[in-house]
Amino acid sequence: MAVDRTQGSGSYGTSRTVLVGSLVGLVLAAIGVTVLIDKEGGQKLLASIYDMLGNAAGAEALRNGQGDQFFAKLLLAAIAMLVGVGxxxxxxxxxSSLIERLRPQVRDRILPLVFITPAVALLGIYLVYPAVVTVIGSFQDGEGAFTLANWASLATPPFLEILRNNILWLLIATSGSVGLGLLSAALFDRIRRESLAKIFVFMPLAISLVGATVIWKFVYAWQPPSQPQYGLLNAVWTAFGGEPIPWATQFPINLPSQMMILIWLQTGFAMVVFSAAIKGVSTEIIEAARLDGASERQLFVKVIVPMIRGTIVTVTTTVAIVTLKIFDIVMSISGGRNHDDVVAVRMFAEMFQFFNDGRAAALATVLFIAVLPVMVLNLRNFRRQAAM
Amino acid sequence: MMAAPAEPIAPASKERTRFWRAPMLHSLPLRISVVVICLLWTVPTAGLFVSSFRDPQLITQTGWWTALINPFEQGWTLQNYEQVIGSNGMGEAFLNSLIVTIPATVIPITIAAFAAYAFAWIPFRGRGILFIIVVALLVVPIQMALIPILKLYSGLSLYGTFVGIWLAHTAFGLPLAIFLLYNFMSQLPRDLFESAAIDGASAFQTFIRIVLPLSIPALGAFAIFQFLWVWNDLLVALVFLGPGADVRVMPTALFNLLGAYGGAWHLLTAGAFLTMIVPLLVFLLLQRAFVRGILAGSVK
Known part of the structure; x- marks a missing residue:
């Protein structure tokens, strides 16, 4: 696509209507925000509209929390879309159109600032500033005085158990997802209905962790031995003569059971990336290895895997970061009550149950420290790329 | 950490190249493992789906697979859905999820597109260091932001408001969005910008008329990733919106069902399936863009 030069600068002239229109729109958007911030904004607004239309009874009902609540909600949704998107x-x-009315030299100096200021402000307020406050907060007690108690408490048995669980998650769930992803990528490469099989494995990636947890909690459902087992796993297990087991809640089997949920979700991601990488391995190399008499297994282990090592490292890091911050699964299954607590869940509990922000900050900082090597790696990669 | 460029879920490669690439599986154990993997990845979801239409009494009396053996002797019903949408508030949660997710997708893309364009094509002071900060922020855990932002929000009465969670999701999605869009936009040919400058176009006009239309693939990929991320998010919703019925989103509503009615499988199965409808539609309708989005966004 090329810019049509014959049109000249005239086609880029600013139009006053754009300017006036957007300023009027901004005032309306500001009013919309006030409606949205108000807890009963939707009802109040609809009530006012009803008043204007002379429907006093409908307005009264809305203000009392009855009446056309559904329409109030729809009105709120419409405002939300207009304000948020528009x-x-x-x-x-x-x-921008305001600034375009300035002299070109001034305009070109100010416009980039307009473009980056919202992003920089949001990143500063929501990520940089809180990160600093959180690190400092991990060294403060409830009154704000300096203390090492938050960090010291992480060395007590309940917290050591949490850290142990996170390490187990990191090791097992990560290697499980990456390993199964590699296996299925390698196997599916050799079947007729490759894309269909891939869709099956990939689909869980679309759904929420809470949804996946419900799916698997139903698979793990447990009934006393006298009752019929409607959970699939226990039905199979008892059919082979086993005693029914509460897979999701009984320590220590609950740990692998919960990890299975994340593996189920993440394998599809690993598989798709690996599959693309495997197809990228040069045919000549594979051909040469076959002519040298390599078996299919040797070919995979000794030729393909080493050639996609970079991809394996990338995928492993990505899955490891997700696994480290695991929250939804443990929170939805037990809230960490069955020796299965993890850092992110405990942090939530420290914030909302125990109201111990200092310790919550220390737990958050633990996660931050754990991803620091990846951050350094990212920065180094970026520097190298920028240098090229 | 850049995701590998990929052409995923591609149509099967041609037979001739396949011969050299990979012969079909002949060994029985490997064939069995393919079948096992496919079953493991579909049967749990199928069980949920089938159960959500079964009579509430029957769900806990017989396994859902028995319903498939005698499909005509079952009391199939939509009552579970009616109940969970109405009295358990899933209907309102669905609306809330839309109110949260759509702006929380559009706002970060817009802000990131402008910023990425400036980072890629307009020289300004501090550009290098600011972008390095963006790259550094890519992997900062959201947990680092929760406590200070929550305090800020209760002071500004933004807690439990849609505006509050839009801004939070926007900020948390920004580093990745800027990074991805920067990577894309910086690859656009320089000529485009030079000819626009000769024509006297301002940076804003160049952005709207040239950069934005050309960046649609990257914008779409990130949009899908961010949409699914926000739609499926539990943590940010629990912390900044809370459990109130007027604002709670679908994952929160489902989470509440798990806590309050842990064994009410007729509600849980129907509720869980409702939360999945939109992501599954996105997946099935926009498969290619979806895969691109997931791969692009995988750094988060």
Whole structure:
């Protein structure tokens, strides 16, 4: 696509209507935000509209929390869409067209600032500033005085158990996802219905961890031996003569059972990336190895795997970061009550149950320290790329 | 950490190249493992789906697989869905999820697109160091932000509001969005920008008329990733929106069902399936873009 030069600068002229329109829109968006921040904004607004239309009874009912609540919600949703989606565009368009009326030299100096300021401000407020406050907070007690108690408490048995669980998750769930992903990528490469098989394994990636947890909790469902086992796993297990086992809640089997849920979700991701990498291995190399008499297994282990090592490292790091922050599964199954607690779940409990923000901050910082090597690696890779 | 470029779920490669690439599986154990993997990845979801239409009494009396053996002797029903949508508030949660997710996808993309364009093509002071900060923020765990932002929110009465969670999701999605869009936009040919500058176009006009239309593939990939991320998110929703019925989203509603009615499988199965409908539709309709989005966003 090329820019049509014959049109000249005229086609880029600013139009006053754009400017006025977006400024009016911004005022409306600001009003919309106030409606959205108000807890009963939707009801109040609809009630006012009803008043204007002379429907006093409908307005009264809405203000009392009855009446057309559903319409109030729909109204709120409509405002939310207009404000959230339209507002952000109006903001950029309005400010930019305002600045375009300045002299070109001044304009070109200010415009980049307009473009990056929202991003920089949000990153500063929501990530940089909180990260600093959280690290400092991990060294503070409830009154804000300096203390090492939060960190010292992480060395007590209940917290050591949590750290142990996180390490187990990191080792088993990560290697499980990566290993199964590699296996299925290698196997599916050799079947007729490759894309269909891939869709099956990939699909769980679309659904939420809470949803996946419900799916598997149903598979793990347990009934006393006298009752019929409606959980699939216990039905199979008892059919082979076993005693029914509460897979999801009984320590220590609950740990691998919960890890299975994450593996089930993450394997598809690993598989798709590996599959692409395997297909990228040069045919000549594979051909040469076959002519040298390599068996299919040797070919995979000694030729293909070493050649996609970079991809394996990338996928492993990615899955490991997800696994480290595991929250939804443990939270939904037990809340960490059966010796299966993990850092992120405990942090949530420290914030909302025990109201111990210092310790919650220390737990968050543990996760931060764990990803620091990856951050350094990212920065180094980026530097190298930028240098090229 | 860049995701590997990939052409996933591609149509099967041609037979002739396949011969050299990989012969079909002949060994029985390997064939069996393919079948086992496929079953393991479909049967649990199938069980949930079948059960959600069964009579509440029957779900806990017989296994869902028995319903498939005698499909006509079952009391199939939609009552579970009616109940969970109505009295358990899944219907309102669905609406709330839409209210949260759509702006929380559009806002970060817009902000990131402008920023990525400036980072890639407009020289300004501090550009290098600011972008390095963006790269560094890529892997910072959300947990680092929760406590200070929650305190900030209760001071500004943004806790439990849609605006509050939009901004939180926007900020948490920004580093990745800027990074991905920067990678894409910086590859656009330089000529485009030079000719636009000769024509006297401002940076804003160049962005709207040239950069944005060309960046649609990257924008779409990130949009799908962010949409699914926000739609499926439990942690940020629990912390910043809370459990109140007027604002809670679908994962929160399902999580509450698990806590309050841990054994009410007729509600749980129907509720879980409701939370999955939108992501599964996105997956089935936009498969290629979806895979690109997942791969692109995999650094998060």
């Amino acid at each position: 507002g952000i565009w109006l903001l950029f368009t309005g400010v």
